[in-house]
Amino acid sequence: MEQQYDVVVIGGGAAGLSGALTLSRARRSVLVVDSGAPRNAPAGHVHNYLGREGTPPAELAAIGRAEVTGYGAEVEPGEAVAARPVPDGFVVDLADGRSVQARRLLVTTGLVDELPTVRGLREQWGRGVLHCPYCHGWEVRDQPIGVLSTGPFGAHQALMWRQWSADVTLFLHTGPEPSDDEWEQLAARGIAVVTGEVVAVESAGEQLSGVRLASGQVVPRAAVVVAPRFTARSAVLESLGVAAVDQEMAGHVVGSAVPADPSGATAVPGVWVAGNVTDLRAQVISSAAAGLNAGAMINADLITEDTRRAVAARAVFSARTERELCDMVLGDRRHGI
Known part of the structure; x- marks a missing residue:
């Protein structure tokens, strides 16, 4: 049986780690699957990140991983190759043959610069x-x-x-x-x-x-x-039926990105995106912000589902039965006497 999490985050860059931090601080069980191939690996330093100006990309990622795991999330090296829906969420297939299960997915796989x-x-x-x-x-x-x-x-x-x-x-x-x-x-x-x-x-x-x-x-x-072509890393999303679409400027195709609403929600319920996979212009700091926003929205969605399930579990009792049960168990204490 696959190990189960509230959320599996696919991609361990700024967007993914920021989303994982938000979710783990919300007491969600979180797994980050990180292929270890960040887009900004060739760059010497991260810039325009207030408070982290000039930090080497690998150092910033290491700081993020330590913060995320400090709140109980798991970060695992590996590559997610596909995902599929199941009754209670999704199964994510890893390149090493294992699978993990999640109620929700946050995909932050970034893009490839085609020179x-x-x-x-x-x-x-x-x-x-x-x-x-x-x-x-x-x-x-x-x-x-x-x-x-x-x-x-x-x-x-x-x-x-x-x-x-x-x-x-x-x-x-x-x-x-x-x-x-x-x-x-x-x-x-x-x-x-x-x-x-x-x-x-x-x-x-x-x-x-x-x-x-x-x-x-x-x-x-x-x-x-140079002006690269910015191609979304969208293979996992495509396995779920979410395709990247061409992005144009002045009628010229400059790359591809996965469509999502402002919160990062895709057309598939339960699947969110953040960072360069959906926003070609996002820098490190804006990707981190998008991860935070998506994480908060995922937690809100899970709260709604948790509440619905709790209400459904109580539905076996009528309101009258609930009152009678309270009177029988609590008696006068029900009224604070």
Whole structure:
């Protein structure tokens, strides 16, 4: 028989651990299944997390796990591969062949950053190859930055990163030609534009050093900005009939995400989501907040069910029988005498 919990949390990042903390503090039995492959593992530090600014991602996760287990929750390394509904909740199948049962599920499996096919990008991802200025802009301030255009937002990215450095170059690569307005904006902000396809990013030791064009020319750069495709890790949810859907900006598909209401509830009753699996823009601190909100809503849903069950258990007695039973057992004490 599968071990049973009030809630199984699938994913041990900021959203999952925050939800587990909320639920375990609400005296729920909680299991966190963590595959140990967080999206932000390549990054050196977490930023914009008030009170934890500059904390390495692995350290923040370790702190979270200690807090969660301190309230009685369990955190187990492993991978959830599928889930299925049963009369009293769900069964979650793990990659090692075991299964666990839960009354409710919180899925916080995040997303995968699919990078453009350019040699060297993956090796420098999270260090010299970046995508979010709010995550990494300060760290490369005043350095030579290249923006690799692969879609309609290349000029927009270059103008954004210009806030952090006066030396920004837009590499058109496979992106479209800027519009007349964009050309004027780029020129006004002193952003250079390089045509031609990029074939590689160059490194000198651990440090990114330049961008190599198909022509053989290398343009020195200290950092390169890319726009990944953000693909939800939704396999477990899909096994329950919850599919990720394409997310578009200005008619351009930028990734996929699992639909949910503001509380994180999906179309399947009893299944919630939080973090990047449902919100492509969520950073660590907002993912943690979403986990808290989903955890609170799951606990409220369980309270409703617990109350319904308690009322149903009393339904074998009529109101008259209840009064007679109280009189027989308590007598005058029923009235405080």
